[in-house]
Amino acid sequence: MTKVEDAKTNWTxxxxxxxxGKKSRRLTNKMRLRYQAALDQFEKTKEGTMPVRPRGRLYSCLNCRGSGLLRSVDRPIADKENYPHIAIVGGGVGGVALAVACLxxxxxxxxxxxxxxxxxxSQGYGLTLQQASKAIEGFGVCSLKEGVISTRHIVHTTEGKVIGEWGLRKWTQSGIKTAPKRSNVHIARQSLRLALLEQLGGHDAVQWGHQFVDFKESEDEGIVLSFKVGGEMKSAKADLLVGADGIRSSVRRILIGEDITPLRYLGCIVILGICPLCTLEDLNSSLLDSATVFQTANGNERIYMMPYTSxxxxWQLSFPMPEQEAKALSARGTQALKEEACRRTQWHDPIPQVIAATPEAKISGYPVYDREILESELLKKSGQVTLIGDAAHPMSPFKGQGANQALLDALALARGILKGCQSSPWRKIGVRESVLTEFESEMLERSAIKVKDSADAAQFLHSxxxxxEGDQPRGRCLKGECPTDEIEFR
Known part of the structure; x- marks a missing residue:
């Protein structure tokens, strides 16, 4: 797919x-014969487990260059006869991405x-696109004009001593031939959300001001949703309900209940700030070159600073704190959060200067929570309702995976609906059997390790x-690994 900035392009x-975006190669004769022999042996003896038919290796589709999309003259028309009508609750990154993939x-x-x-x-924090930096093309977004690519990551002590460095610049300078070619893209959450909304045709594609209240399933009417709109109750109908409404998801609360998988406090608070570089004109630091990510820590406090725009x-400052104290600090507002951040980070340049120059209006703070990994059994009985993103698998921000996983969820679900509803009588057997069971199994398996690693990071990044000392991400230090085939800038 040619990378051009064209939000008005239609895709199919x-x-x-x-x-x-991928195709499967045909099985070789050798593989087919081996499988048939194993199957014949099983049917003859009835011993052991039945062999699973092998699948051909996947490779990127050359026709669409792996995106799964092609340019189209006309905007796709919704096929209401052959596909279920999806009600998406939540207009954040995951919800808008799902709408785009459905479109x-x-x-x-x-x-x-x-x-x-x-x-x-105010949703001004930044995101780091890792796996999703390639998957974003699967939403018809060919380029993120507001995105910034980082090429260096540095870890310091509070005195400014470098104890770790990696990234494309270091690998290039070192002449490492096996360095990965992928790079991380940093972008403001609202910029990514807006790029996706443009695919839908703009803000009017969203039903704004709809407070989700409840839903009921009916054999005759599908799902009936209740919303509070402008102080009045309104209802809507759908064949499938998708909760994309975040870590405190109302859909999840009604579907599963808060007591079964309650919020889990991870023992620390995060203070975020966005600082314009123009306020630091008298400060000359190579760490503020709009292509460097750095973190500084002392075993308790830790700050992570990345490009937000060009x-x-x-910056993201985090440190351990009892839950009630963290809630109280957050509730005291931006001035208290900034004062706390300044007090704790009288470290090497340019950290004190950046925090001091950050406008209070651009500062926020909150205690860090996640939930226990969701078991697929809890969703199997949920009928024609499912969850994606933080509603399904909330995680700490310390691995930078929340938005990445939400985007992957959205694309996987839309692809699953297309495939599952084409190949099965979904109106008769239901969307769950046709689509949701397989989708949820893959989603939860993929995201489980991200939830666990993000929770672990909340501990070891403050220890x-x-x-x-080592030129690798801190989590890799913990595991004693130093891979060169994966970029992990956390």
């Missing part, structure tokens, strides 16, 4: 790979959001482990 799925496949949907408009809440940086 690639016919050769059916929008999956490209002609899957009918309605996207509901609690906020009254796009700018109703002319600003975002002496983070001060281990």
């Amino acid at each position: 799925i690639c016919g050769e790979c059916q929008g999956r 490209h496949r002609g899957i009918p949907f309605t996207l509901y959001e609690y906020d009254s408009h796009f700018y109703a809440r 002319d600003s940086v975002m 002496k482990i983070v001060l281990h």
Whole structure:
């Protein structure tokens, strides 16, 4: 796919790979014969387990260059006869991404959001796209004009001593031939959200001001959703409900209950800030070159600073604190959060200067939570309802995986609906059997390790482990690994 900035381009799925971006090679004669021999032996003896038919190796579709999409003259028309109507609750990154993926496949949907408009809440923190930096093309977003690519990551002690460095610049300088070619893209959450909204045709594609209240399943009417809109109750119908409404998901609460998988406090608080570089004109630091990510730690406090835009940086200060104290500090507001951040980070340049220059309006703070990994059994009885993103698998911000996993969830679900509803009588057997069971199994398996690693990071990034000297991410230091085939800038 040619990388051009064209938000008005129409897309449709690639016919050769059916929008999956990958194709399967045919099995070799040797593989087929081996499988048939094993199957014949099993049927003859009835011993052991039945052999599983092997699958051909997947490779990127050349027709769409792995995106699953092709340019189209016309905008796809929703196929209401052959696909279920999807009600998406939550207009964040995951919910909008799912709507975009459905649009490209002609899957009918309605996207509901609690906020009254796009700018109703401050959602200014930055995201690091890792696996999803390639998957973003699967949403028809060819380039992120607001995205910034980092090429260096440095770890310091509070005195400024470098105890770890990695990234494309170091690998290039070192002449390492096996260095990975992938790179991380840093982007403001709202910029990514807006790029996805543009695929839908703009803000009018969202049903703003819809506070989700409840849902009921009916054999005759599918799912009936209840919303509070402008102080009045309104209802809507759908064939499938997807909760994309975040860590405190109302859909999840009604579906599973809060007591079964309650919020789990991870023992620390995060303070975030966004600082314009223009306020630091008298400060000359190579760490503020808009292509460097760095972190500084002392075994208790830890700050992580990354490019936010080409002319600003975002910092994330975190440290252990009892839950009630963390809640109280967060509730005291931006001035108290900034004072606390300044008090704790009288470290090497440019950290004190950046925090001091950060406007209070650009500062926020909150205790860090996740939930226990969701068991698929809890969803199997949920009928035509499922969850994606933080509603399904919330995690700490310390591995930078929340948005990445939400994007992957959205693309996987849309692809699953296309495939599952084409190959089965979904109206008769239900969307769960046709799509959801397989989707949820893959989603939960993929995200489980991210949830665990993110929870572990909340502990070791605020311990002496983070001060281990080595040119690798701190989590790899913990595991005694130093891979060159994966970039992990946390």
